[in-house]
Amino acid sequence: MENISKVWLGPLPADSPYVKPFRMYYVQNGKEKNWDLLKVHDSVAIILYNTSSKKLVLVRQFRPAVYHGIITSEQGNFDNVDLKAFPPSLGVTLELCAGIVDKSKSWQEIAREEVLEECGYDVALERIEEVMVYRSGVGSSGAKQAMYYCEVTEADRATVGGGVEDEIIDVVELPLDEARRMIQKGAHNNSPPSCLMGLMWFFANKAPANV
Amino acid sequence: MENISKVWLGPLPADSPYVKPFRMYYVQNGKEKNWDLLKVHDSVAIILYNTSSKKLVLVRQFRPAVYHGIITSEQGNFDNVDLKAFPPSLGVTLELCAGIVDKSKSWQEIAREEVLEECGYDVALERIEEVMVYRSGVGSSGAKQAMYYCEVTEADRATVGGGVEDEIIDVVELPLDEARRMIQKGAHNNSPPSCLMGLMWFFANKAPANV
Known part of the structure; x- marks a missing residue:
C-alpha cells in the first residue's frame, strides 16, 4: 500500500467531480459577509463488529489529503517532497468502512x-x-454523513474485501483493547473523528463486557 | 443570528486564505493516480464543562458550508435560493468551542x-x-485537530463571549440530558462528529454520575 514512488501537485481541474469550491456570499444582520466552501459528496460510515473473532473491522488506506496536510504543515509547501524524509506511510489512515453517496440507492443499501x-x-x-x-x-x-452499525460473523464472509476498481484498501481486524487505546486521553490518531466517535459509541452501547 | 436576507454564490477566488484546492498526483504500485483535495487550516476544539451550572458550554452559529450542503442536496444547485422554503436556521450548528491554528502560538494557547x-x-x-x-x-x-478539555466555573467568566470581529456566535449552556440525547441512537444532529465525539468522551470520562 505504501509503495508510492512519486507525488506531485497540480491545479484543481474545473470539472472535478469530487471537489467543487465556491465562495458563498450572504447578508447577515444587514452586513455582507462571505465564506469559502466546497461541495463534497454526502457519505455513509459503518461500525462493523465481527462477533466470531470479537474484533472491530476497519479499513486502512493511503489518504492523499492527509499526506498533503502533513507535508504542507511540516515544510510549508508540497514542492519536491522527499519520500525518505516523509514516507507515504504517514498518510495511511485507519477508518471505519465508508463510502460516498453517489448512486440513486438508499443510504442503507x-x-x-x-x-x-x-x-x-x-x-x-x-x-x-x-x-x-x-x-x-x-x-x-x-456534508451529511450517516453512521450505521452492523454485526458480522465468519459465515458472512464472501470475499477478502479491499475495494473495487482502483481502490487499494486493507481490511484490519482490530482487537478491542487496541481500539480502546485509540480513544484514550493522549492518543494521537491518523483517524477521522467519525471513526473515533464510532469506536466510542460501540464501547458505550455494544461492546461485550468481558472482552 | 438567522437574520439572513440574501445568499448567493461566486467562484472561489484564487487567493482565498481559507480554501486552497489542488489535484494531487501519485504513483502507487506503479500506477499513476490522482486525488482532489484542499488545504485548510489545522484547528483546536475544546470540550468546556461549567462545574457551577453542571452544563456543557457549546457554541451555536450559522455555517455557510452546512447551509450550502443542505440546499444543494435538496434542490441540486444553489440558484435563487428561496429563504422561506429553506430558512437559514437550517444552517445553524451546535459545536464545541473551536478555532483555526493561524497564529504563531502554541495550540494550547x-x-x-x-x-x-x-x-x-x-x-x-x-x-x-x-x-x-x-x-x-x-x-x-x-487537517489536524487537537481536542482539549477544560472545566470552568462562574468565577472564570470575563465576558459574555460571542467571538471577535465579524463573528456572530451564541454561547449555549447545554444541560447534560440534552447532550446525552444528541449522542443517542437515531439522533439527527447539525453537529460535526468532533463535537459528538467530544460529548461521548465527556460522558465516558468526566461527567458527574449524579447529573
Whole structure:
C-alpha cells in the first residue's frame, strides 16, 4: 500500500467531480459577509463488529489529503517532497468502512454495498442499523454523513474485501483493547473523528463486557 | 443570528486564505493516480464543562458550508435560493468551542484564547488539558485537530463571549440530558462528529454520575 514512488501537485481541474469550491456570499444582520466552501459528496460510515473473532473491522488506506496536510504543515509547501524524509506511510489512515453517496440507492443499501466491497462481508439490508446522522466538515463542506452499525460473523464472509476498481484498501481486524487505546486521553490518531466517535459509541452501547 | 436576507454564490477566488484546492498526483504500485483535495487550516476544539451550572458550554452559529450542503442536496444547485422554503436556521450548528491554528502560538494557547473569545471564560493555560489528536476530513483536507478539555466555573467568566470581529456566535449552556440525547441512537444532529465525539468522551470520562 505504501509503495508510492512519486507525488506531485497540480491545479484543481474545473470539472472535478469530487471537489467543487465556491465562495458563498450572504447578508447577515444587514452586513455582507462571505465564506469559502466546497461541495463534497454526502457519505455513509459503518461500525462493523465481527462477533466470531470479537474484533472491530476497519479499513486502512493511503489518504492523499492527509499526506498533503502533513507535508504542507511540516515544510510549508508540497514542492519536491522527499519520500525518505516523509514516507507515504504517514498518510495511511485507519477508518471505519465508508463510502460516498453517489448512486440513486438508499443510504442503507450503499452502506451494505460498502461493507461487501471494502470488507468482504455480505449481509442482508435489515442487519445494517442506523446509529446517527450528522454534518462533517462544518467549516468547509458541511456534508451529511450517516453512521450505521452492523454485526458480522465468519459465515458472512464472501470475499477478502479491499475495494473495487482502483481502490487499494486493507481490511484490519482490530482487537478491542487496541481500539480502546485509540480513544484514550493522549492518543494521537491518523483517524477521522467519525471513526473515533464510532469506536466510542460501540464501547458505550455494544461492546461485550468481558472482552 | 438567522437574520439572513440574501445568499448567493461566486467562484472561489484564487487567493482565498481559507480554501486552497489542488489535484494531487501519485504513483502507487506503479500506477499513476490522482486525488482532489484542499488545504485548510489545522484547528483546536475544546470540550468546556461549567462545574457551577453542571452544563456543557457549546457554541451555536450559522455555517455557510452546512447551509450550502443542505440546499444543494435538496434542490441540486444553489440558484435563487428561496429563504422561506429553506430558512437559514437550517444552517445553524451546535459545536464545541473551536478555532483555526493561524497564529504563531502554541495550540494550547490558541485553545485558551478561543475559550475566552467565543465563550467568555478566562482560564489559565494549565487548566486546558489535551484529550487527543486526530485528522479531520481525511477524504478532502486531512487537517489536524487537537481536542482539549477544560472545566470552568462562574468565577472564570470575563465576558459574555460571542467571538471577535465579524463573528456572530451564541454561547449555549447545554444541560447534560440534552447532550446525552444528541449522542443517542437515531439522533439527527447539525453537529460535526468532533463535537459528538467530544460529548461521548465527556460522558465516558468526566461527567458527574449524579447529573
